Amino acid sequence: MIRVNENYLKLKSSYLFSEIAQRVAAYQKENPSAEITRLGIGDVTRELPKACIDAFHSAVDELGSIATFRGYGPEQGYDFLREKVAQVDFHSRNADIAADEIFISDGAKCDTGNFQELFANDIKIAVPDPVYPVYVDTNVMAGRTSDFDDGRYGGLVYLECNRENGFVPALPKEKVDLIYLCFPNNPTGATITREQLKLWVDYAKKEKALILYDAAYVAFIRDPEIPQSIYEIEGARDVAVEFRSFSKTAGFTGTRCAYTVVPKSLMVYDKSGNAYPLHGFWNRRHTTKFNGVSYPVQRAAEAIYIGDGPRQVKDLIDYYMTNAKLIREKMSQLGYECTGGINSPYIWINTKTDSWEFFDTLLRKAHVVTTPGSGFGKCGNGYIRISAFNNKEKVEKALDRIAAALK
Numbered sequence: 001m002i003r004v005n006e007n008y009l010k011l012k013s014s015y016l017f018s019e020i021a022q023r024v025a026a027y028q029k030e031n032p033s034a035e036i037t038r039l040g041i042g043d044v045t046r047e048l049p050k051a052c053i054d055a056f057h058s059a060v061d062e063l064g065s066i067a068t069f070r071g072y073g074p075e076q077g078y079d080f081l082r083e084k085v086a087q088v089d090f091h092s093r094n095a096d097i098a099a100d101e102i103f104i105s106d107g108a109k110c111d112t113g114n115f116q117e118l119f120a121n122d123i124k125i126a127v128p129d130p131v132y133p134v135y136v137d138t139n140v141m142a143g144r145t146s147d148f149d150d151g152r153y154g155g156l157v158y159l160e161c162n163r164e165n166g167f168v169p170a171l172p173k174e175k176v177d178l179i180y181l182c183f184p185n186n187p188t189g190a191t192i193t194r195e196q197l198k199l200w201v202d203y204a205k206k207e208k209a210l211i212l213y214d215a216a217y218v219a220f221i222r223d224p225e226i227p228q229s230i231y232e233i234e235g236a237r238d239v240a241v242e243f244r245s246f247s248k249t250a251g252f253t254g255t256r257c258a259y260t261v262v263p264k265s266l267m268v269y270d271k272s273g274n275a276y277p278l279h280g281f282w283n284r285r286h287t288t289k290f291n292g293v294s295y296p297v298q299r300a301a302e303a304i305y306i307g308d309g310p311r312q313v314k315d316l317i318d319y320y321m322t323n324a325k326l327i328r329e330k331m332s333q334l335g336y337e338c339t340g341g342i343n344s345p346y347i348w349i350n351t352k353t354d355s356w357e358f359f360d361t362l363l364r365k366a367h368v369v370t371t372p373g374s375g376f377g378k379c380g381n382g383y384i385r386i387s388a389f390n391n392k393e394k395v396e397k398a399l400d401r402i403a404a405a406l407k
Helices: 007-012 016-030 050-063 081-093 107-117 133-141 194-208 280-289 294-306 307-332 357-365 392-406
Strands: 102-107 125-129 157-161 178-180 210-214 238-244 256-259 267-268 276-277 338-340 344-351 381-387
Touching: 016 357, 050 294, 050 307, 081 102, 081 294, 102 107, 102 280, 107 133, 107 256, 107 280, 107 381, 125 133, 125 256, 125 267, 125 392, 157 178, 178 194, 194 238, 267 280, 294 307, 307 338, 307 344, 307 392, 344 357, 357 381
Parallel strands: 125 157, 125 178, 178 210, 210 238
Antiparallel strands: 102 256, 238 256, 267 276, 338 344, 344 381
16 A cells, blocks of 8 residues: 655644635635735735846747757756856855855755755754744654654754844754754844854854755845855855745745755765765755756846846835835834844734734734744744735735724
């Protein structure tokens, strides 16, 4: 008989965003005339930058001519995009990253979820709490945890993030092998300083551990003192993989394009302590299980780095950050403590009550969808996340309804 991977039976009954969708659908069915504003899932609402659209059209036209038609591209990505990424995102920040250390993919969610496949099942894994659920769930699926109990999976080391530590976790008290970090953070919107990030790099070097650094929201950083890449920190090339995304940066959530950086100097070890370059293992996995991002999409992604593309992307980011400022200011005026919304599109709000209870209050009284903090981990209870990804007019109306509901 065909048998299921029983690790899937350990998973909580519903993925966070599926649970939100079910609750919203049930409420909408009961109240069909309610105008619901979605400030929960971080999906973009603005159109793609014109430079990207023009590049799309041009690339599609190329595919319509026998002289310029292209079939399969390199699984790692076309050189024209990898070289732009290396130059603009890293060399300009004095980060030593080569074009062939960059792997173009269809999403940071995919890459952060898939990367754990490269490692032994008995490694010790540290995750922040609150945490982006993909980091946890994919390791549960792989069999690295025991059952879910009291809000956490056994076998993982949870790095608590709270208002006392500014939602930046302290180094683990026990030795770990794999560390997930995300800054600007999803869900809390917190950022990390160079000094704090160096502590993690130094720890990883000392313990021969690996940091998986999710920088999907780096484009929203406004403070020049905040590091935009972990590779700005000395020694990080030897201990860190970095993930980036075009989804929020340039509105590519429906287009799908991202990249992962795996430096060639980064080593992993077998049970005897022999060292091997991680780059080769990811290259093998990537080329075996992925067939590349389409040529038009990569040309559209390239467009954000050239000509008028950078300005158009900045305008797009500025639009969402205006929303973030409105949300943060309004919730603060209503007496709620907020994190994020300054160098991040997410605002993390202390609700003073149970997360799902507050979620239901805003849904039923204000017709606004948010994200309950408890869905991101035990330390997230008592918080909600509000996303700045929506049209400004809808955000303003939603905030008025929230204010009325919470008075």
